[in-house]
Amino acid sequence: MQVSEFKGDDYWRDGYAFPIDVLTAAEAQAVRKEVEAFEASPPEGLTRPLAKYLRTNAHIVLPTVARMARHPQVIDAVKKVLGPDLLCWGAEFFTKEAHTNKVVTWHQDLTYWGLGYGDQEVTAWIALSPATVESGCMKFVAGSHKNEIQPHVDTFDENNLLSRGQEMAVKVNEEDEVPVILMPGQMSLHHGRMFHASGPNVSDDRRMGLVIRFITPEMKQQNAGRDYAMPVCGADTHRNFEYVPDPVSAFSPESVALYDEVMAEHAKIMAQGSEKKIAIYS
Numbered sequence: 146m147q148v149s150e151f152k153g154d155d156y157w158r159d160g161y162a163f164p165i166d167v168l169t170a171a172e173a174q175a176v177r178k179e180v181e182a183f184e185a186s187p188p189e190g191l192t193r194p195l196a197k198y199l200r201t202n203a204h205i206v207l208p209t210v211a212r213m214a215r216h217p218q219v220i221d222a223v224k225k226v227l228g229p230d231l232l233c234w235g236a237e238f239f240t241k242e243a244h245t246n247k248v249v250t251w252h253q254d255l256t257y258w259g260l261g262y263g264d265q266e267v268t269a270w271i272a273l274s275p276a277t278v279e280s281g282c283m284k285f286v287a288g289s290h291k292n293e294i295q296p297h298v299d300t301f302d303e304n305n306l307l308s309r310g311q312e313m314a315v316k317v318n319e320e321d322e323v324p325v326i327l328m329p330g331q332m333s334l335h336h337g338r339m340f341h342a343s344g345p346n347v348s349d350d351r352r353m354g355l356v357i358r359f360i361t362p363e364m365k366q367q368n369a370g371r372d373y374a375m376p377v378c379g380a381d382t383h384r385n386f387e388y389v390p391d392p393v394s395a396f397s398p399e400s401v402a403l404y405d406e407v408m409a410e411h412a413k414i415m416a417q418g419s420e421k422k423i424a425i426y427s
């Protein structure tokens with residue numbers, strides 16, 4: 146559907162909305178190409194492997210990702226859900242290589258973020274390649290955002306793409322699963338308490354999604370003294386987050402240094418309650 150056809154009410158009923166057309170296929174392809182060029186030839190001066198920058202907080206080091214977080218079509222849709230005042234709290238690439246067993250187990254995003262369990266957060270998942278049942282698209286359970294946060298267990302399974310292999314200790318019935326099929330340039334939105342997961346990629350192409358986490362300024366980090374966000378639109382009368390500036394160029398020395406600072410704080414937040422080190426934050 147076009148952004149103009151998207152009704153925020155449907156999101157609040159189901160806890161998700163898709164497919165919403167936000168980028169042209171050419172725009173999606175350009176983002177994919179840029180990321181793949183960095184993967185083929187990682188820039189110098191990085192303090193950690195390239196994959197880690199892509200896997201979390203990519204908006205801090207990649208101008209394209211910061212630009213996507215302010216893309217007019219993306220913002221128009223997110224505003225229909227959260228209102229006019231928006232911050233970007235995180236952005237990452239969720240990539241599953243062709244013919245791999247990597248999965249994402251059932252979970253609710255807000256469980257580990259330290260931002261509380263409220264309604265002022267939405268995830269935008271933008272397809273950069275076809276997200277199909279074959280390639281391991283996400284699966285949602287309609288209305289599951291109306292539940293409280295369920296108990297989760299850490300599995301640290303190496304085939305699980307989540308930071309600690311977290312898994313809801315609640316069984317989801319197969320007949321309740323809604324596959325989130327998206328073509329390049331299409332977006333889904335989901336609530337932070339949505340039950341969601343994704344299966345392996347048995348297709349011939351890698352499955353790539355650019356995932357942007359939007360919050361309203363009322364949100365507040367509860368598990369650490371400070372947290373960071375990038376202002377996107379509207380006003381912020383709360384100033385609960387330290388502002389992350391747009392990177393001036395890809396992996397500029399300043400943005401790499403800021404990245405390290407943010408990750409040090411996020412590592413503490415994400416590690417709360419975990420018995421092991423969380424690999425993607427190290």
Ligand SMILES: O=C(O)CCC(=O)C(=O)O
Binds near residue numbers: 254270282341356
């Ligand atoms: O990309 C996936 O398969 C899972 C993504 C996810 O869990 C999320 O964006 O919250």
